[in-house]
């Protein structure tokens with residue numbers, strides 16, 4: 001007879017050594033081991049609600065399976081199920097869905113609905129699920145599967161801090177960085193962590209574009225009061241890509257009110273953007289100063305080791321066996337962002353599957369990524385030049401495409417433009433675009449100026465030499 005209690009205590013104890021206490025209490029402690037089926041080698045574990053069940057299955061089943069296999073001395077499969085008491089009866093789910101405010105941003109003004117009496121656990125489960133749906137969060141984006149390195153460790157630490165103390169530590173938290181670097185991932189992770197606490201936190205993720213269109217709808221329906229009530233009632237608002245507010249004055253005004261109301265009540269606001277607050281174009285200065293009043297953190301492009309770690313982690317999640325040298329090969333050649341790495345991994349594994357190649361090799365990658373590799377011919381991209389030059393001169397990468405022109409930024413930017421012309425196949429207008437939509441004549445001016453100065457100034461020539469060597473790897 002298996003002593004489930006003893007097994008489970010050992011399991012928790014082992015997990016405590018691997019996971020932070022917050023995760024243990026949010027995810028592991030609420031689980032209840034039900035039984036071990038000897039014949040099938042299946043361990044049945046129950047979770048208190050659907051949300052936790054999905055989450056645990058996605059994020060921790062692997063670890064629990066390993067521990068169970070060790071304990072039972074054979075490969076064990078874990079089967080998660082909803083705790084009997086919280087399996088919602090159909091009526092309970094339907095009622096909870098109606099009783100919670102509508103999924104639309106602008107409530108449609110339905111009459112209040114009488115909620116029939118039902119077991120409170122069923123209500124909790126259904127409400128947790130509904131709260132999750134309403135939040136528009138993607139449960140796949142978590143802290144657990146967010147790979148950390150130098151480029152994002154500050155941002156992650158700030159995000160964790162905010163998830164632990166929403167509304168009090170940094171408000172707003174403003175995350176900025178180039179495309180595909182994990183800003184969206186990180187803010188979903190904060191939302192998911194807060195929802196998981198299950199204490200009824202009202203969370204909402206919204207892309208700035210969607211917010212703009214919600215303002216327009218509220219305008220058309222003359223439903224601003226409801227719109228305001230909805231946003232002002234949230235505990236956590238995650239707003240992505242705020243640069244999309246540029247020039248949208250009415251939206252900015254509404255957002256300003258929501259911002260003031262939420263911060264005054266210590267409700268948390270988290271904002272992402274492609275650049276830092278002062279650099280946002282066509283955004284009201286009072287909003288910019290609010291954005292800057294909490295904590296502003298950058299996410300930088302990942303360095304080589306981190307790119308490798310991301311590839312290995314993603315490959316493992318997708319069940320692809322990736323030798324380290326293959327990960328290094330891909331990471332060395334694709335340097336700009338994480339989304340690009342994910343695309344490469346998908347391509348490589350599809351290619352390998354299609355061609356019946358069980359083991360991923362560098363050769364397979366070369367074939368599978370032919371197009372990508374030839375595009376980044378010489379493996380030097382403008383993004384990489386911007387990052388390398390910004391690091392070298394200790395300025396922000398965002399300054400490369402910003403409109404600001406102080407001397408300490410102007411020179412590095414011209415150096416980067418010069419290197420972009422020298423080391424990539426890009427045309428002058430293309431380079432101008434990548435430097436915040438500058439005119440090709442500006443690029444031409446920079447190229448001429450730097451190449452002239454280089455021949456006269458030993459120090460500059462030396463700096464350029466170092467940069468070229470770094471970029472050519």
Ligand SMILES: Nc1ncnc2c1ncn2[C@@H]1O[C@H](COP(=O)(O)OP(=O)(O)OP(=O)(O)O)[C@@H](O)[C@H]1O
Pocket residue numbers: 141145146147148152177178179180181182183184185186241310338339342
């Ligand atoms: N550190 C990381 N660990 C694991 N996955 C990551 C990491 N950073 C980014 N990703 C993944 O890369 C993809 C792109 O990230 P994300 O959408 O968060 O980027 P973003 O910075 O919001 O970009 P954009 O400005 O284009 O919206 C996502 O699938 C995300 O899960």
